[in-house]
Amino acid sequence: MSDLPQLGQWRDFDEVRAIQDKQLPAVFAWARRSPFYRDRLPDSERLADLPPTTKQDLRDAYPFGLLAVDRRELATYHESSGTAGAATASYYTEQDWVDLAERYARKYIPIGPDDMFFVRTPYALMITGHLAHRAARSHGATVVPGDNRSLAMPYSRVVRVLHDLGVTLTWSLPTETLIWAAAARLAGYRPDQDFPNLRAFYVGGEPLTAVRRKRISEIWGVPVVEEYGSTETGSLAGECPEGHLHFWADRAIPEVLDPASGRIGPDGAGQLVVTPLFREAMPLLRYNLEDNVELSYRDCACGWALPTIRVLGRSAFGYPVGSARVSQHDLEEVVFSLPVEFGVIFWRARAFPDRLHVEIEVAPAERPAACAALTQAIRERFGVEPQVDGVAPGTLVPHRLLSAPQDVLKPRSLFGPDEDWDKAILYG
Structure with a gap:
């Protein structure tokens, strides 16, 4: 365990704010080393004096305009999924990754050395697969890198791996678990009986209603544990034993922007604005994720003393x-x-x-x-x-999507008379 703040080290919201206040000067110091923030920051170190950092700011600063360390110190480079058609770069040092992995691993159903952990989110340039992989390995689990953007991992193979390897934990979009259930049934398995090693599904990446979560649990007979974050920030919130999503306010400062008035407040409904507290390679001050949320500081029976967050995504649309x-x-x-x-x-x-x-x-x-x-x-x-x-x-x-075999060949140029040479360059 690192010397970063850990769950249980504070008693109430005031002590969480004290952690934030203590770390904020370091965040400003890191930010002043980046080309983007160098001439934008006032002399004060008050977040309230700053406008939000926008996604367009990150696009305009591509690729290294927000870099605050020597490039030789970087451990990884990432880009978001790029729904706007322009690259949004993110980068992390090895020490940044300690913070990232610890936040992701804050699960009330924990990751341990006995777990076979199936990662079914993209690796590629996004952070999501790498994040789960790193967190699972840091807790001794065996990682099965399933990806979900590869021809090498069709749903028939997903079902086989889940069953034959005795997978205990998975990380995916919520929708993936429903597709797995359909593929499993098509292969002759009963999801709630033929996968006895499964302990939980970790899910994130899309809004999840309570009724769909309940349906996934009914189909598979295991809990569904929700996670919220982004490539630009890593994990921002996780679910407690009481079923509430808590923002990791000891590691990042949350605020809420009212788009209509431009007002930024500590709680309420609006767009989530975050300031990561332990991000040295690419400091972000008041970064607007543009996700619709509801943030509150009500007490929770779990005792974590962290704000609760409801992630609405585009649900208001x-x-x-x-x-x-x-x-x-x-x-x-x-x-x-x-x-x-x-x-x-x-x-x-x-x-x-x-x-x-x-x-x-x-x-x-x-x-x-x-x-x-x-x-x-x-x-x-x-x-x-x-x-x-x-x-x-x-x-x-389509059933063919659920039952198709692996469709990957290594590149080759010489074929026999009865072989299909149209697959000469099909490979994953």
Whole structure:
């Protein structure tokens, strides 16, 4: 264990703020060494005197405009998923990685030497796979680097690995666990019975409603442990034994920006603004992640004395349908409130100004009851008349995706007369 702050070393929110206040001068000192902040920082060391650092600032500073150490001190370089079409660079020293790994490993179902840990998030340039890998190894676990952007790891192989290796913990998007369940059933396995070594799913990367979390647990028979963070910051929040997501306020200062007024406050609803406290290679002051959150300092029975956070993502965004506004978050709650016996895990919807069209994958025997139940639930929730269609399993998530074999060959140029030379350069 490092000399960084550890859970249990403070008693209340005031002591957490004291940790922040003690570390903040070092953060300002690091920031003054970076080209981006050098001429932007006032003489004071008060966050309240600074405007937010934006994602566009990071794009404009690509690749090393925020570098605050000699480049020879860097351990890794990363880029975010690039949804805006422009690169957002992040880099870390070896000491930065100590902080990153410790934060990720703060799980109420802990990682240990007996664990077989399956990492099913991208490695590539994003931090997510490397973060879980590093944290698991630092706690003695065996890592299975599954990735999810590789032809070498189709879902049929995921199921085989989960089963044959006796995987105990996994790290993935929540949606991945539902796809695994479908692939496992297609391969003849029962998710809640044929994977007895599984202890928990660690999930993150997308908003997760309580009902979908419950459905994943019902299907697999294990807890779902939520995590929140980003490539630019690493882990920012984790779930406590009481089921609340707590922000790691001893390692980063959270604030909330009201986009309408521009006001930044310590709590409330708005966009999350963070200042990492132990990030030397690339200090960030008041970095606006642009994620919609609700942050509060209410007490929690877990005793961690850390603020709680609800990550809404784009859940506040919706489409007008009649007199209602329908969001994915709200519609997901309705779909996953259907009885588990209906077996509905894959769905899609299209919002029109005058109607809502929903499709669900459901077996023929359950189709009439499932469609009727969902139609009624949508009427009650939104006050709109939906068109709900049941489609055959394999329609929305094709069975060939779930059962396809490994599709990777090493590059070669010489083939025999009966071999397919069109695969000469197909490799992962």
